[in-house]
Amino acid sequence: MEEVRPTRSELLERKQQITLAEQGMDLLKQKRDALLIEFMSVMDETLRLSNDLQRTVSEAQYSLAIAKAVDGVVSVRSAAMATRGEITIDMTGTKIMGVSVPVVTKGESPVRSSFTRGYAITGVSSRIDETADKFERILDVIIEYADIETRLKRLGEEIQKTNRRVNALEQVTVPALREQVAYIRQALDERAREDLFRLKKVKKKIERREAERRQVG
């Protein structure tokens, strides 16, 4: 235990600290609850997007396997040469319950039409075209998923951090302060009893002197 001066002012100070710690703890618990509500709703969205991503990936992989089988790897490779491009992503930030989270948004949708993919549709089979479309949809979902997953991760980290603070206040700080208050109170009571005892002693001594003086007189 840290060294505590058993004085009344110290007792008052400790009591104020306990009140402050309990208020902080309540606020942190409220924050944690609000973060949990936000976390659950983001979690639902993340699960939805995760399922979406899994489905899109498996559909795209199947389409690619069929395109490679029917049109041949060379045709797929050749069409892929024409469709190379860039994806623009905007990164900004926002705050949820005071937590900074990055916001990832698509600059321009990666899903292109058959007429803007680079190749002419007259020379590329619809199997390859549909495969390209499905892979572009994967990119589209991945960007959304990256945004929501980062948000989920940051909220999770913040909930953990808040929880640790609540636990520290609840399990360590407040009990320690209460212990200190108890100690100070005990020390002050002890001192008060000693003073009382001393006063009684002095009183007895004075009374004894008074009695002796009366007998001599």
Added chain:
Amino acid sequence: MSTATRESTRKGPGGKDYGYGNARVRGMRSRLLKPAFFEDLMHAKDIGAVIQTLMDTEYSSELEERLLQGRTANNVDEALRDNMVHTFNKVLSVINDEAYELVTTLLGRWDVFNIKTIVRGLHMHLAEEEITEGLVPVGQLSYIDLEELTRQGDIKALVDTLSTWDLPFGVPLREVLPQYLENEDLSLLELALDKYYSEWAAKELKGRGHNEQLSRRFLGIQVDTINLVTCLRLLNSDIGDQDPKRFYLPGGLRVTEQLFLDLAAKSDVDEVYDRLKKTPYGRTVEEVAVKYIESGSVAVFERALEDYLMRKAFAAGQGDPLGVGIVIGYLWAKANEVTNLRIVVKGVSVGMPVDRMREELIV
């Protein structure tokens, strides 16, 4: 810029005598794999078993060479392509001059495919090796020619070289080159090539002889197939302010420009079927209409039309024993066999159910 000259390496028999060439081709046709072989192959437990089975076929030498780099589905695919290239070139080397002219005109779509691959590679500044890996030299242009074109460094130099070689494909590219250089829109070059090829091939096959007419009909069905698939793709897409006419390929048999524009203006597949029902493609479209509505995939129609084209090729192969139909029928049957093998190889390697593989196999 290279202006290398191009020499023909053709050494086949001259004239119009189909006897020798067709006898050789019929011999090759007898070695095509039978449906029962595919049935057995689909039940192979893994890619190793597929390779083992294929080692006992005509594909063994190409497989041995490619599998040195690993026993993967991709290497089997490369071996199948090598075999197809060897087979096509072998056929071209044994047929007579007339058949050679007709068949290389039909195979011009592969020349167009190769030129497009090179154009795409040069547009994206890819390495030469990366471009040449995707070539299928089964037309007029040999692998050496295509390598030379790949070495040109940029599209302008490629167009110049094609013009120097006096190949027809230089003409459309030269026409749209200024537009391409202005906005770097690759599809302009590709569309110009596709349009030019179908028109050029139709002109090349305009003779009155039975073989020319058969080849012309076959080309016409190919072009019709592309035009019909394009119509169906237009039906599903927002083309903005683009004129659908620019996607029409001339040289078809039944799908005229007017029919193409009519179809492209339709709002759903029922209307397309109504308009097509009096053409030979009506039944094919009707057969898969429900499947299309269920899946929403144009590939369903494309596949049905490819099957139709394949049946026509097989029919051509059963006709005049001294005509070009034997050669056309064989080449398309060979390409079909390679496609079916690819489907089984890919299917087995990814664990596709046998029923699904059977569904994907082409006629």
